[in-house]
Amino acid sequence: MKPDEISDEEIVRGLREHPQIRQRVASLLSAVQDAHGDLKRADAAEQRLSEELRRLGQEAMQGWAERQVRLTEQELRRGGRVHREGKKNSCGTPPSATSA
Secondary structure, X not given: OOHHHOOHHHHHHHHHHOHHHXXXXXXXXXXXXXXXXXXXXXXXXXXXXXXXXXHHHHHHHHXXXXXXHHHHHHHHHOOOXXXXXXXXOOOOOOOOOOOO
């Protein structure tokens, strides 16, 4: 789904499902609206907004990672196979002895 195709209801539902993102968006809006009245200069506003966006990105990545873990756990519980990336960390099985 493209970001411009998401409805307001879906956005609100997503924010309810991810309260940490909701808090970051609220903080971002507070900074944009200068709710505390302390952002009189552009450089102060830029610094606050940059920090809020950085935090929002961190929260978004955390939410994404937690979702990936949940999905993987669900798949494993359903009996799905685990795909292991990379090379097997093993020297292999030693050859069996032959009888004389």
